[in-house]
Amino acid sequence: MNTSRKMHPLAIRMMHWTNAIAMIIMIMSGWKIYNDEVIFGFLHFPDAVTLGPWAQHGLQWHFFGMWILALNGLAYLAYGFLSGRFRRLLWPIRPREVIGEALAALRFRLPHADLTQYNAVQKTLYVGVMTVIVLQVITGLAIWKPVQFAGLTALFGGFQGARLVHFFGMTAICLFLVVHVALALLVPRTLLAMFTGGPRLDEAAAAPTHASHS
Amino acid sequence: MSLKRPMSLFRPRRGPDPSILAEHRALIEEIDRRKLLRGAVSLGALSMLTGCNIAEQPQVQSVLRAVSSFNDRVQEAIFDPNKLAPTYSVDQVVKPPRFNAYYEIENVRPVDVSGWKLELAGLVADKRPWTLDQIYALPEQEEIIKHICVEGWDYIGQWSGPNLRQFLTRVGADLSAKYVAFHGNDDYLEVIDMPSALHPQTILATKYAGEPIADPFGYPLRLRTAVKLGFKNPKWIRAIEVTNVYQEGFWEKQGFNWFSGL
Structure with a gap:
């Protein structure tokens, strides 16, 4: 093992921030598209937080950002699985730990002694948001190609059903973003680590707890 | 745990976007939670200011x-000419259809069919215009x-x-041409690719729910294809042109996607 490896290798940092930019483009342009035909009468997104002056520009941004999101996301998933990063950081998730640590987190008592190990709440949130993003790509395809991918669209209850699931996926990602950014700001070392790479893994290896899996 | 060489933390050899660090170096070097929070908010505000105009x-x-x-x-490649x-069912049909155009329904100028004929242009062997009765036949x-x-x-x-493929075949259109353009009575131009024009569910619609299409929805003739978004279905057609020349329709000129296939 390369002893100088950092917790977040350069590739991960680049893919993380690329994804962050792509996701902001997708969300803000998506809100512009939504405004053209709202799903909920009470909900319009203010122009200040939407991308593009008109709906067509929102669409242009959305169908530009989708390539960055999808290609970067594929690279990220491939890297995560092949390098063992997902197995090391995100596995296993034990429900009992998730509940216990979620309650601790709500009382701001979550230990962050070792940045290189994720707690159960982090694991759940990261696996959860990755799953939702994959689902967003799938519902996005169902909305984009309701004839060519008619079977997929039918799976979500048709065009409007796919639109609705796509909307809820966006909502879930936004909720994740609020929690993710808030926690990163509360524990700024975690935010810095996503710029600098964070502690080196050989240092972390001195720490005793390394979750094992069967 | 403590981090070694804390100063170097702010100078990555290669960051994801060096300009972000450069712009906010002072902020990051004096890092504390409040400043980080404030910085994040002002960054967001900046993006909001530019968000309105950046696409233009x-x-x-x-x-x-x-x-x-x-x-x-990409959409051309995805398009399967045989995918229906x-x-x-009839009981799901919405009556009347939903109106849409680049102007309001009050401003629709009904087509006077007494002098109306469907004109043919471009790569078509038989360019004789068609009367409405001939089309109904x-x-x-x-x-x-x-x-x-x-x-x-x-x-x-x-x-x-009438099915568009059958119609184009009948008038001797060059089916290997790239595009079929539709000129509307309201100066609305829309163009579709030939494979979509030849799709089995692409028709020159004259009727809605068994009755002649009402004025706001395209009387006497409009395009209905199941493989394109609504705006690619021009109403009040006065001329059909078969061509290899790429043209942008009314909405594409304003930035909408050209292919817009479903």
Whole structure:
């Protein structure tokens, strides 16, 4: 093992921030598209937080950002699985730990002694948001190609059903973003680590707890 | 745990976007939670200020339109000429259909059919114009399909009229040409690719729910294809042109995607 490896290798940092930019483009342009035909009468997104002056520009941004999101996301998933990063950081998730640590987190008592190990709440949130993003790509395809991918669209209850699931996926990602950014700001070392790479893994290896899996 | 060489932490050899660090170096070096929070908020505010206009800047438009053209190619590749759109039952048909145009329904100028003839242009062997009676005499195809608007709404409609492939074949159109353009009575131009024009569910609709299409919805003749978004279905057609020349329709000129296939 390369002893100088950092917790977040350069590739991960680049893919993380690329994804962050792509996701902001997708969300803000998506809100512009939504405004053209709202799903909920009470909900319009203010122009200040939407991308593009008109709906067509929102669409242009959305169908530009989708390539960055999808290609970067594929690279990220491939890297995560092949390098063992997902197995090391995100596995296993034990429900009992998730509940216990979620309650601790709500009382701001979550230990962050070792940045290189994720707690159960982090694991759940990261696996959860990755799953939702994959689902967003799938519902996005169902909305984009309701004839060519008619079977997929039918799976979500048709065009409007796919639109609705796509909307809820966006909502879930936004909720994740609020929690993710808030926690990163509360524990700024975690935010810095996503710029600098964070502690080196050989240092972390001195720490005793390394979750094992069967 | 403590981090070694804390100063170097702010100078990554290669960061994801060095300009972010450079712009906010002072902020990050005096890091504390409050400043981070404030910094994040002002960054957000900055993006809001630029968000309104950024898509209109010429360089940004040229990149976005280039990607949109690339997406045309991707959609062409995805398009399966034999894949049929879902069809629905008569009791699901919405009557009347939903109106949409680049102007309000009050401003529709009905077509005076007494002098109306369908003109043919471009790569067509027999360019003799067609009267409405001649078109009514052609075999009719009925389809109950979804109209999906680029805005996000949809409805199920029951359309009938001659199949476009059969019509183009009959008038000796060059079916190897790239595009079929439709000139509307309201100066609305729309163009579709030949494979979509030849799709089995693409018709020249004369009727809705068994009755002649009402004025606001395209009387006497409009395009209905199950494989394109609503705006690619021009109403009040006065001329059909078969061509290899790429043209942008009314909405594409304003930035909507050209292919817009479903």
